[in-house]
Amino acid sequence: MSKHPVLLEISDRIATVTLNDPERRNPVTGNDMIAVLLETFAKVQADPQVSVMILTGADPAFCAGGDIKEMNDPDSVFRKEPLAAAQSYVDGVQRLPQALYNMDIPTIAAVNGPAVGAGCDLTMMCDMRIASEKAKFGEVFLNLGIIPGDAGSWFLLRRLGHQKAADLTFSGRMVGAEEALELGMVLELVPHEKLMGRARERAAVIAAKPPRAVRVAKRLMRNAERMDLPDFLNSAAAYQALMHQTEDHHEAVAAFIEKRKPNFTGR
Structure with missing residues (x-):
């Protein structure tokens, strides 16, 4: 494996994180x-740039x-008593959905x-998905006699709805890129060589917005998933009141009136 299992590049307010164990x-x-x-996720989350x-x-x-x-290794935690195996999920892979869900x-x-x-x-833990023509998706846990222990079912239901999530979970089948687009698993399908360019194009649109407002909008969407309407409206009002006090909001209004491109500073 590479000395660096995860690569991080930050440029123009866009962080690109690459899983880097290609041989396996x-x-x-x-x-x-x-x-x-x-x-890496913690570093990206904490970086105001x-x-x-x-x-x-x-x-x-x-x-x-x-x-x-590793699952077949008699010395692995998966082959030991159930409480130890359960704790290994809590301390291991289940921290990924927590980290991604809590990113602003x-x-x-x-x-x-x-x-x-x-x-x-x-992929389902991310807000959006863009796929190369070489992409394939598989919720294959049942094929191995196990279940999604990493919050996969929680995200899949919310991304696709019950019926489509049930089909993929219970069949354990692989889904090609074109079907993934039809199912709504991905937002867009592009040629393989254009994937990262297109992802950066979409990211650049977001990166051009007022940085604080982007993060607060993400928090608001997260609240919308778990709040009833009255509580959500109170949350939205509080966030909006804060946004009205930011320098970037004042700059956006001034730029609109003056018919010029805004210069956002994150303040």
Whole structure:
């Protein structure tokens, strides 16, 4: 495996995070991938110069999910008593959905190849997905006699609705890029060589917005998933009152009136 299982590049308010264990198709177990991803996500979240994150994999795959060979190892935690195995999920892969869900910046999965099991779920944890023609998706846990232990079902239901999520979960079948587009799993399908360029184009649109407003809008969307309408309206009113006091809001209004391009500073 590469000395750097996760690569991070930050440019023009866009963070690009690349899973970088291509020889093994970028699995999230059997290596240091989870720990380094968590460190990387925390760094990106804490950086006020970042407004949007792209998550992708080093070719030829996006992410192979869990390492099946590790599951077959009699000394692995999966073969030990159930409480230890459950705790390994809590302390390990289940920290990924928590980290991505709690990020205040929008996230785009640029799916460059197969995204299988936990890899498929990782794409669903992002706000948006753009797929290469080489992308494939598989919620394959039942094929191995296990279930999505990483919050995959929680995200899949919200992204696709019950019926489509049930089909993919219970069949364990692989979905090609074109069908993924039809199902609404991805926002857009592009030629493989244009994937990252297109992802950066979409990210650049977000990065051009007022940085604080972007993060607050993401928080508001997160609140909308779990609040009833009265509580949500109170939350929206409070956030909006704060936004009216920002320098970027004043600059946006002035630029609109003066018919010029705004200069946002994140203040």
